[in-house]
Amino acid sequence: MVDIQDLVDVKRGLVSRELFVNEELYEQELEKIFAKSWCFLAHESQLPNPGDFVAAYIGEDPVLVVRDSRGKINAFLNTCRHRGMRVCRADAGNAAAFTCTYHGWTYGNDGKLVGVPGYKEYYYEELDMEQWGLVSVAQVDSYKGMIFGCFDPSAPALPEYLGDMTWFLDYLMDRSEGGVEVVGGVFKWEMPCNWKFAADNFVGDSYHFPITHISALKTGFNSQSIIRNPTRSLQISHPGGHGVISQRGPLNIENRFPAEGWPEINAYYQQMLPERAKRLGDKADTLDWTVGTIFPNLSFESFTFRVWHPRGPQKIEVWSWCFVDKAAPPEAKRAMHLFHQRRFSSSGTLEQDDGENWNMTTSSSNGRVARRHPFNYQLQLGYERYDENVPGVIADGPSEHSARGFYRRWLELMSAGESADIRR
Numbered sequence: 001m002v003d004i005q006d007l008v009d010v011k012r013g014l015v016s017r018e019l020f021v022n023e024e025l026y027e028q029e030l031e032k033i034f035a036k037s038w039c040f041l042a043h044e045s046q047l048p049n050p051g052d053f054v055a056a057y058i059g060e061d062p063v064l065v066v067r068d069s070r071g072k073i074n075a076f077l078n079t080c081r082h083r084g085m086r087v088c089r090a091d092a093g094n095a096a097a098f099t100c101t102y103h104g105w106t107y108g109n110d111g112k113l114v115g116v117p118g119y120k121e122y123y124y125e126e127l128d129m130e131q132w133g134l135v136s137v138a139q140v141d142s143y144k145g146m147i148f149g150c151f152d153p154s155a156p157a158l159p160e161y162l163g164d165m166t167w168f169l170d171y172l173m174d175r176s177e178g179g180v181e182v183v184g185g186v187f188k189w190e191m192p193c194n195w196k197f198a199a200d201n202f203v204g205d206s207y208h209f210p211i212t213h214i215s216a217l218k219t220g221f222n223s224q225s226i227i228r229n230p231t232r233s234l235q236i237s238h239p240g241g242h243g244v245i246s247q248r249g250p251l252n253i254e255n256r257f258p259a260e261g262w263p264e265i266n267a268y269y270q271q272m273l274p275e276r277a278k279r280l281g282d283k284a285d286t287l288d289w290t291v292g293t294i295f296p297n298l299s300f301e302s303f304t305f306r307v308w309h310p311r312g313p314q315k316i317e318v319w320s321w322c323f324v325d326k327a328a329p330p331e332a333k334r335a336m337h338l339f340h341q342r343r344f345s346s347s348g349t350l351e352q353d354d355g356e357n358w359n360m361t362t363s364s365s366n367g368r369v370a371r372r373h374p375f376n377y378q379l380q381l382g383y384e385r386y387d388e389n390v391p392g393v394i395a396d397g398p399s400e401h402s403a404r405g406f407y408r409r410w411l412e413l414m415s416a417g418e419s420a421d422i423r424r
């Protein structure tokens, strides 16, 4: 047995490899982290009309997100109350009701049980239909179009959970009239790695960028801004385990989207700068760009947000969305989608670089001897500070303090409740 408190030592910057490979820890994570946290479900632009639905997950629990006939967005466990069949087997669509394909129980798009075969003949009208509707996700709320759900009815409300991360979501999602919309559906793929490696990489690891992505940088495939401006880079950590990788502004359009390579994006950004400045106010020029993770498993980058769905301690299912400004012209939207796909999709250059790391850090930590040796999270330990221009605790240049914050939050949640021990 090992005490869970021994697995994460934030003060010394040490994190046990057990977090990334241990089956029992993983089972506890599903209970203590995923069933307690606000998890990202979908974007409102995927559900514009009454009856629209999309599939989602919270941890390993399948969830159905649906805009009911009165326009309200609800989320339910996507499993039949009778014998557990997946009530809705499609990824997305529009429906007034969902009929289970096993024995035919039918649920309205508000989750109520509205039809049961044999209700009169074999249940003798004694089945209490009111009691057997779909199980609701206890809390559902959205911020700037991003829909989140939480199974814990006593969890703090979404704005409190997000805290200062709303500052960064505004920066990404509210820079032009109408906000953003999802284009091109949802990319989904599996990877043999622990979900925290991916969340950790986005929460605050700019350290890897010039090494892991050196081929993309050397070939000119990706902007070299991080290399050229090391003093502008900063990491920002937030209570709640969230974190952001960023670079001090102002936005350098020519560097990010050179007119030579990306004329449509370049032209769009040039023309929307005044509106962006009006909407974002002081923060418009504060940062150049942002990457981040909202605890536990939602990460974002320029034109993408993605969820690292856990599928066991050593496997994830990635769901990746591309988002663009709704007000952008079609040619700019197409270019942004292409920009995203070339970098961050299952075949994206940067995605594949990152995936290699996460897959091998997981497999090489699985051995019984390797597990005895913790990871080093000591980069800039003790050099964090506050900055008057940006909310959160910052460090200039690469730092692992956001990752330390992520694992501090992990430890808080995993230590809560009765059982804190795991078996090795």
Ligand code: FES
Pocket (backbone or CB within 6 Å): 080, 081, 082, 083, 084, 085, 100, 101, 102, 103, 104, 105
């Ligand atoms: S499992 Fe759905 S009706 Fe039986």
Ligand SMILES: [Fe+2]
Pocket (backbone or CB within 6 Å): 208, 209, 212, 213, 350, 353, 354
């Ligand atoms: Fe990366």
